[in-house]
Ligand SMILES: Nc1ncnc2c1ncn2[C@@H]1O[C@H](COP(=O)(O)OP(=O)(O)OP(=O)(O)O)[C@@H](O)[C@H]1O
């Protein structure tokens with residue numbers, strides 16, 4: 458049974474379950490049990506290709522990430538999912554529907570958090586949610602109760618009557634998320650949900666997103682924060698220049714593309730290239746016991762990739778090399794990205 462285009466007061470009483478029947482549309486089993494299926498998805502702006510024939514599939518209830526640097530095509534892909542940008546070629550199903558042909562029906566099932574907050578600054582916090590709900594045709598009385606629930610969820614109850622322009626950046630972001638939940642979306646699209654927020658505000662948001670996921674909402678998010686991707690995503694694609702570089706769970710990607718640990722060394726900017734060679738000469742003969750792979754040169758430090766980074770550090774000290782600082786850490790998605798693209802993701 459197709460869902461109604463507009464969420465009625467009665468059916469919008471709680472979040473929609475992930476197990477709810479899929480939409481109609483193309484009738485294929487694969488599309489029916491997936492939240493999103495994109496095939497050879499492409500977006501060109503004139504002769505420039507922003508999204509270059511990518512394939513991905515997001516299961517219902519999954520938390521799926523697009524990780525990539527500035528300009529990778531993440532927002533462009535999100536806009537095509539959200540039925541606000543037309544694709545140049547390829548196919549796309551969102552909840553079994555084609556966003557281009559069934560835009561309003563797709564939008565009714567989505568909650569969209571764009572990269573830039575687009576709240577109405579003139580209105581109060583409460584009115585922002587109510588106005589947005591009216592856009593979906595939700596009844597006023599029902600919306601009043603729903604808005605109170607969402608403000609509580611976003612920890613903005615005390616600010617309900619404040620004008621949006623008086624909110625902090627983190628509060629605005631939480632309001633944008635609360636607003637996107639007004640229609641109890643099956644799928645929540647979050648374009649860099651926590652960029653610009655302080656660590657505490659980020660953790661509050663992560664907690665809220667985690668709760669939504671527990672309730673069965675499908676989350677699709679873009680980020681260039683590794684920790685965010687590692688915390689929130691069951692699975693992700695690493696995107697660069699409109700193409701998928703790798704796909705998998707965070708720990709799976711780290712296992713496939715990096716060593717278990719990394720040794721970070723600082724010798725001073727001007728000595729990095731020279732020291733990198735020395736380190737490689739030192740460690741390459743011990744590749745086996747150390748699980749040594751290679752050295753990366755960053756502008757401010759060297760990254761020594763080795764499963765046993767502590768032992769690699771001992772070897773460095775024994776050889777008489779004296780770094781100014783040293784740090785042993787586990788590999789992260791940042792290392793995966795660096796390995797795959799030769800570039801660092803950290804701004
Ligand atoms: N409307 C547009 N017209 C022309 N080019 C565009 C348009 N929108 C995006 N682009 C280009 O497409 C590429 C991908 O942009 P997009 O906004 O999708 O990147 P992103 O991965 O979201 O980056 P960021 O991390 O900076 O948000 C960029 O090179 C951008 O300049």
Ligand SMILES: [Mg+2]
Pocket residue numbers: 531532533572648
């Ligand atoms: Mg973007």
